[in-house]
Amino acid sequence: MLAATRALLPNAPFVYAADYAGLPYGRKSDEELAARVPALLGRLVERFQPRLAVIACNTASTIALSHVRAALDLPIVGTVPAIKPAAALTHSGVIGVLGTEATVRQPYVDNLSARFAAGKTVLRHGSPELVTAAEARLRGETVDPAVVARAIAGLTDQPGGEAMDVIVLACTHFPLLLGELRTAAGPGVQLIDGASGIARRVAQLTAGQDWPATPTPGLAAFTRSDAIPPPPLAALRPYGIGRTETI
Incomplete structure (x- = not known):
């Protein structure tokens, strides 16, 4: 940002x-x-x-x-999570929101989904260990790929997750791991943030x-x-x- x-x-x-x-x-x-x-x-x-x-x-x-x-x-x-642009990008109608535990549980996210992604499926997952990994990356430390894989699996393992084609990075730490997140999400998934x-x-x-x-x-x-x-x-x-x- x-x-x-x-x-x-x-x-x-x-x-x-x-x-x-x-x-x-x-x-x-x-x-x-x-x-x-x-x-x-x-x-x-x-x-x-x-x-x-x-x-x-x-x-x-x-x-x-x-x-x-x-x-x-x-x-x-x-x-706030970039759900509005995600809704415009998705072709499958399934959007992932990857953030902290506190962010993904907020009524604010409910409201954003209702306003801008009506009729679409919005999956959410909070990953505290991904925040820790991003901070480690900023300090120049090595990031365990398994941490990133678990974060993405938190979305894809939910019902409908296999069709997800857009992930909102709803934590400003997560773009520090953009390369790893893209690899874990696969080539058919777009990653966006609000920066x-x-x-x-x-x-x-x-x-x-x-x-x-x-x-x-x-x-x-x-x-x-x-x-x-x-x-x-x-x-x-x-x-x-x-x-x-x-x-």
Whole structure:
């Protein structure tokens, strides 16, 4: 998502914030996230004074987006599963939604399916170990193909799963494993996420605003966690990150 947004706004300053102290979001209760996400974003907004904020997490968005918008006085862009474009792409009428456990159980996903995929079959699977694998990939570690295979099997093993031809990557970590996911899903299955749509929305909300004349290296800010080490700066540089700090 950061890469897609920087492609449209190459000179915009970015702060990428990762709540490592709060991971995994997918196994937290709705009540925990509804309290944690607005509080954390409030701290970030006070510290960095951004023009807008993107909740670059499907789980946090489906649970806490309304709470954040009520608490903060700036544009907030949420990230939700790309079911609408998936419904336009499918030929078989069977769509998979691969996300965290918290995301796939949300009524928000029910509503998206009813609005944009009526008459189609929407299969869901939550894979916490795929989130862990994606974080490992970002740190440069090897990913076990069996983890990816199990995540895809969580969809294909459901009734009707053999006909699935589109999978929505409903977690912003999962594109880090795009190659492995494509291999496991097979050549007849398209994988999509919402990164390009979020990038276009950010560009729309900042249209006409002035940016620095040259690209500005971004900052990655991590909440402190003793359990999960943040990725090295070298892994973040391809996304335009020039420095990191702990908050």
